[in-house]
Amino acid sequence: MSAPPPPDHGVYISPAQTYAEVQRLRRTVDQIDVKLDRLLDDNREIKEVLSDHETRIRAIELGETERQRRDELRLSGLETRRWPLPTIGAVTGAAGAVTGVVALFLR
Structure with missing residues (x-):
């Protein structure tokens, strides 16, 4: 089967050329599809990582991490044990002053 002669005002594209071009376009579309x-x-992985990151940041901001809870308990325990120290110092100081006054009168 021979190709018809080209018209006077255009270019003739044979069915074989059309088929080859369609195949080339199909391969290009397949490559684009793989890339997409x-x-x-x-994008899905980035969203998962971002979501996990946001969750952890929110927990830190709210003081809800296990480490923050543990540190808070430790600090409150230290503060509770620290409060008697000034009282003991005041009592000891007062006892020392009383002892000094009594010693002064007993001379």
């Missing part, structure tokens, strides 16, 4: 799938997978 990779991009979507990367």
Whole structure:
């Protein structure tokens, strides 16, 4: 089967050339499709990481991490044990002053 002669005002494209061009376009679209799938997978991973990051930041801001709870308990325990120290010092100082006054009168 021979190709018809080209018209006077245009270019003739044979069915074989059309088929080859369609195949080339199909391969290009397939490559784009693969790249888009990779991009979507990367986007999903980024969203998961971002969501996890946001969750951890919110927990830190609210003081809800295990470490923060443990530190808060430790600090409150230290503060509770520290409060008697000034009282003991005051009592000891007062006892010393009383002893000094009594010693002064007993001379």
